[in-house]
Structures are given as C-alpha cells and as structure tokens.
Amino acid sequence: MNRKLIIVLLTVLVLITGGLGWLQHQNSFQNLSVTLDPQIKSADIYQSEGEGHVPDSESPSTHLSTSQELRLKKGSYVLVTDATGDFSPQTIYFDLQDKKINFTVAPNYSGQKLQDLLISEQVLIDQEFNSRYPNKPAGYSVSNGQLFMRGEWYGALLVSSSGQDGLRFVMQKREGKWTVATDPPEIVLSAVVYPGIPKEILQAVNSL
Amino acid sequence: MKTLRSRIYFLLVVVVVGFLLVFLIVNNRSLSAQINIEVVPSGSSVKLNNKGIREGVSKVKPGEYEVVFSHQGFSTISERVELSKGEKRYIGAALRPTVPTTADWYQKHPDDAKKSEGISSKNFDQSTNLKAKSLPLLKELPYIDRYFRVDYGPGVKSKDPATSTAIYIRASSPENRQMALSWIRQQGFDPVDYEITFKSFDNPFASGD
Numbered sequence: 082m083n084r085k086l087i088i089v090l091l092t093v094l095v096l097i098t099g100g101l102g103w104l105q106h107q108n109s110f111q112n113l114s115v116t117l118d119p120q121i122k123s124a125d126i127y128q129s130e131g132e133g134h135v136p137d138s139e140s141p142s143t144h145l146s147t148s149q150e151l152r153l154k155k156g157s158y159v160l161v162t163d164a165t166g167d168f169s170p171q172t173i174y175f176d177l178q179d180k181k182i183n184f185t186v187a188p189n190y191s192g193q194k195l196q197d198l199l200i201s202e203q204v205l206i207d208q209e210f211n212s213r214y215p216n217k218p219a220g221y222s223v224s225n226g227q228l229f230m231r232g233e234w235y236g237a238l239l240v241s242s243s244g245q246d247g248l249r250f251v252m253q254k255r256e257g258k259w260t261v262a263t264d265p266p267e268i269v270l271s272a273v274v275y276p277g278i279p280k281e282i283l284q285a286v287n288s289l
Numbered sequence: 290m291k292t293l294r295s296r297i298y299f300l301l302v303v304v305v306v307g308f309l310l311v312f313l314i315v316n317n318r319s320l321s322a323q324i325n326i327e328v329v330p331s332g333s334s335v336k337l338n339n340k341g342i343r344e345g346v347s348k349v350k351p352g353e354y355e356v357v358f359s360h361q362g363f364s365t366i367s368e369r370v371e372l373s374k375g376e377k378r379y380i381g382a383a384l385r386p387t388v389p390t391t392a393d394w395y396q397k398h399p400d401d402a403k404k405s406e407g408i409s410s411k412n413f414d415q416s417t418n419l420k421a422k423s424l425p426l427l428k429e430l431p432y433i434d435r436y437f438r439v440d441y442g443p444g445v446k447s448k449d450p451a452t453s454t455a456i457y458i459r460a461s462s463p464e465n466r467q468m469a470l471s472w473i474r475q476q477g478f479d480p481v482d483y484e485i486t487f488k489s490f491d492n493p494f495a496s497g498d
Contacts, residue, residue, distance in 0.1 A: 086296055092397050093304055100386035101311065156452060179374070218493035239494075246463040248494060269470060269480045274446040 103132045111155050111177045111247045118187040120161055128150075129174060153177055162186060167194040187231075195228040199235075202228065202259075206235055206252060209259040220245070229282045235259070236286035239266050249286045251278055252255040296377060322351045322372035327381040327408050329401040330394060333360035350378070358382040362391035379415050383407035422453055426478045427454065437469040444484040455484040466490065 117124060125141035137154055142158070143151060155204040171188040190198070203226070212215065226237035232254070239248040248266035252259050261269055262278055272280045325346045335342050336357045337349070351374045359365040363384035370378055383405035386392045389461055395402040421427050424441075431440040437460035446454035457471070460466040466487055473480050 086300075089297060089494070090300060093300065095411060097304065097307065105324050214494060221493070244463065245493070246466060246490065248492070267492070269485055271446075272481050273444070273482050273484045280481060284479065287481055 097176065097219050108153055110152050111179070112181040112185040113151045113153055113175075113177060114149075114181070115145060115151065115160070116183075116185040117145060118185065120165075120168060121164060121188060123145065124160055124162045124186055125154070126158050126160050129157045135212055160186065160274065162188055164191065169193055189230045190232060191229075195232060198232040199226065199228045202235070202254075209248075209263070210261065211251065213261045213264070221248070227285070227289070229285065230247070234262075234282050236282060238286075238289040249289065251282060251286055252276070253278075303384075315338075319487045322349050322373065323347070323356070323377040323392075324349050324370070325377065326356065326357075327379070327404070327411070327494065328358045328407045329383050330360055330363065330398065331401060331404075333358055333363070333382075333384060333465055335473045348472075356380050358384060360384050362388045366436060379411050380410050404452045424454055424483065426456065426473065426476065426483060429476055432472065434468070434472065436465040437472070438444050439469055439472065442486075445486070446484050456480075457486050459488040461489060 107213065114128075115124070123143045126143040126145070127141050139277050142153065155177050157176050158173070160171075160175070162168075164170045167190055168188040169191045171186060173184065175182055175184070187201045188283065189195075206226070207223070210223070220242040221239045222242070223237050224240040226235060228235050235252040235254075238251060241247065246268050248268060249263070249270050250266035251270065253262040254260075263275055268283045270278075270283045272278070275283065310397065313459050323346055324337070326337075326342065326344050328335055328344060331466075334357075337347075338354055339357075349372065353371045354368065355369050357365065357367045364387050366382040366384060366451060368380055368382070370380060372378055386394050427441055431438065437458060440457045440459070441454055442457050444453035446455070453455060458466060458468050458469045469483075471478055473483075
C-alpha cells in the first residue's frame with residue numbers, strides 16, 4: 082500500500098516539477114521578427130553584452146539569409162550585416178525581453194556611394210535652400226554638406242565669415258523634391274524639436 | 290485501503306493548492322506596476338480604463354491606462370498614463386466646482402480642501418521627478434560659469450508637452466555658447482536630446498526669409 086502511495090507521490094512530483102520546468106523554459110524565450118531588405122544577402126545575430134560589444138570570433142546564434150520569424154532566448158543581442166556593394170555594414174543592438182520585437186534591416190548607402198550621389202544632388206539642394214532663404218544673411222556659406230542614409234537626407238553647416246555662430250540644418254528629399262526639414266538653421270539641432278528626423282542624422286550634423 | 294484513499298485525497302488537495310499558489314504567484318508577478326489614486330471631493334467616481342476603481346494603491350499590469358475622475362457638480366478630469374514594469378505612479382485629481390451649488394465646496398469641507406493641497410503638492414513632486422528622470426541634465430542645473438550660464442525653463446518648440454522643458458543657455462559670444470555645449474557634453478549628456486534655447490542670441494535666419 083505504502084509503495085503505491087510513494088509511486089503516486091513521486092509521479093505527481095515529477096509531473097509538477099516537469100510542468101514548472103517546461104513553463105520556465107518556455108518563458109525564457111521570446112519571438113523576434115526580422116525583415117531583411119531585398120538588397121541584403123545575409124545577416125548574423127550574436128549574443129551581446131550590451132551596446133558597443135560586437136563579438137568577432139564567436140559563431141553567430143542565428144544566421145539569416147531571408148526575412149524570418151525567430152524564437153530566441155531572452156537577452157541582449159546584436160545583428161550584424163557585412164558591407165556589400167553600395168551598402169555600408171550595419172549593426173543593430175536589441176534587447177529581447179517581455180515583448181516581441183519586429184524590425185527591418187535596411188542598411189544605409191556607403192560613404193562613397195553617398196558622395197557620388199551628392200555630386201548630382203548638390204545643385205537641387207542649393208536651389209531649394211536659396212529659394213527658402215532668398216535673403217540669406219551676409220557672410221554665411223554652406224560647408225561640409227553630406228548626404229545620409231540612402232541619400233534622402235542632407236545636412237550641412239552654415240559657416241559665418243565674420244565669426245558668428247555656425248548654424249546647422251537638415252533637408253529631406255520627398256517624392257523627388259528637396260525641402261528644408263529644420264527651420265530655422267540652429268546652433269545645435271534637437272531630436273525633441275525634430276522627432277521626425279532620425280536622431281543619428283541630427284547627431285552627425287551637430288558634429289559637423 | 291481507507292487510509293490510502295484519504296492520503297491520496299490529501300495529496301490531490303496539496304497538488305491543487307500548490308498549482309493555485311504557483312498560478313497566483315505568476316499572476317501577481319505580471320501585475321507588477323502600481324497606481325496610487327487620490328481624488329477630491331471624497332466619494333468621486335474613479336474609472337481605470339472604464340472600470341471602477343477605489344482610491345489608494347492598486348496593482349496593475351504594465352501598459353497604457355486612462356483614468357477618469359468625475360463627480361456631479363464638478364469638472365471631469367481624464368489622464369492617460371503608461372506604466373512600465375515595476376513602476377509606481379501617483380495620480381491625484383482635485384475636481385473644480387462647476388455649478389453654483391458646489392462653488393463653495395472646499396470652504397465648507399476643510400478636509401477636502403486640505404487633501405486638495407496635498408494632491409497638488411504630490412502632483413508637482415511627481416512632475417518634477419518625471420522630468421528629472423526623462424531629462425537627467427536638469428539635476429545638474431542651474432550651472433553658472435564665468436562665461437556662460439545653463440538653466441532650464443518651459444520649452445516652446447517641442448511637440449510633446451510631456452518633454453516641454455528647454456535648456457536655456459545664456460552666453461554672450463559664439464565661443465561661450467560652444468563652451469556651454471561642451472560643458473553639457475562633459476557631463477555625459479548629448480545636446481541632441483534636449484530642446485536648447487540660446488538666450489541673448491538672435492538667429493539671423495529666424496525670420497525665415
């Protein structure tokens with residue numbers, strides 16, 4: 082009799098422990114949806130120790146060659162794409178915790194590609210800027226103009242010949258037409274004031 | 290036989306109670322945010338996402354909520370909050386009289402008047418703490434240097450009223466303004482995260498033409 086009781090007890094304990102273990106195991110994973118730009122041939126996801134840490138020699142946790150729905154252990158990760166053709170490498174840090182994450186991997190053009198593009202866009206950019214500010218204050222000239230991302234953003238520094246404050250501005254190309262996105266040009270551009278402009282562009286223009 | 294059966298029943302009860310405890314613990318862990326509600330006049334209706342809720346501290350799941358305070362003869366106040374995991378948020382409302390019969394409510398009900406003062410004070414403290422949390426540079430201000438002064442005040446350009454606090458830089462020359470920006474960076478903050486207003490600086494492009 083006692084033996085039967087012990088067997089029932091052990092079975093129940095094993096079932097409870099197994100059930101709890103299974104629940105805990107399931108809870109340690111989270112879903113991730115990665116959409117790869119058609120131009121990107123592959124991307125690797127590595128476990129990371131946080132922003133700034135890119136594992137170099139470890140084998141990736143996951144290798145992607147197409148857009149995928151993944152289920153990974155909760156934690157910090159970094160997604161890395163290699164430089165290919167006209168595109169620069171991209172590194173995306175993300176923290177997979179309680180919520181599912183969706184993101185699109187669409188690397189920016191390489192610096193060389195953006196420089197080449199700027200040659201053909203510069204005239205149109207200057208035309209739009211001059212028409213927006215027909216009475217441009219004397220002594221200011223555009224300097225260090227750069228295209229960003231896939232050439233749809235432009236940022237530059239207005240330098241004063243009389244030692245006044247350098248002023249920064251950003252322009253955006255929409256439906257083939259350039260428009261001034263930050264009006265007026267400022268000493269420092271703010272992501273709070275211009276939430277529609279990617280912060281990394283504002284940071285890059287602030288450091289021109 | 291009878292003893293075995295009773296032992297099995299006992300065991301089943303233990304198992305069921307165990308599962309219930311695990312369920313309650315897991316469920317309680319998901320209710321990890323706290324909301325502390327206070328309202329005057331006493332007895333006002335408080336609804337959290339259209340469901341009645343009592344004053345005081347309640348555990349809720351992290352997420353977005355709308356809290357609506359109402360009382361006949363008083364204004365209705367609605368507030369939206371987003372609570373993250375582990376967050377504790379105070380939401381207090383002092384409803385204003387809107388009809389002649391309630392116009393002198395707070396004079397006639399000193400307890401409510403006192404509670405109303407407490408609510409205003411707690412709301413102010415929380416607003417200050419939230420601003421300091423979202424704009425950590427504010428903790429370092431005001432900063433007064435020989436060549437510049439960095440302070441803060443109401444923002445005017447940002448679209449989001451929750452972050453409508455601007456950093457004010459007072460400096461008389463372009464070099465001093467750059468020194469002020471360098472000081473902000475040296476403190477570990479990026480000026481891009483703040484609305485920055487340069488006092489005593491006339492932007493030559495500001496007229497837009």
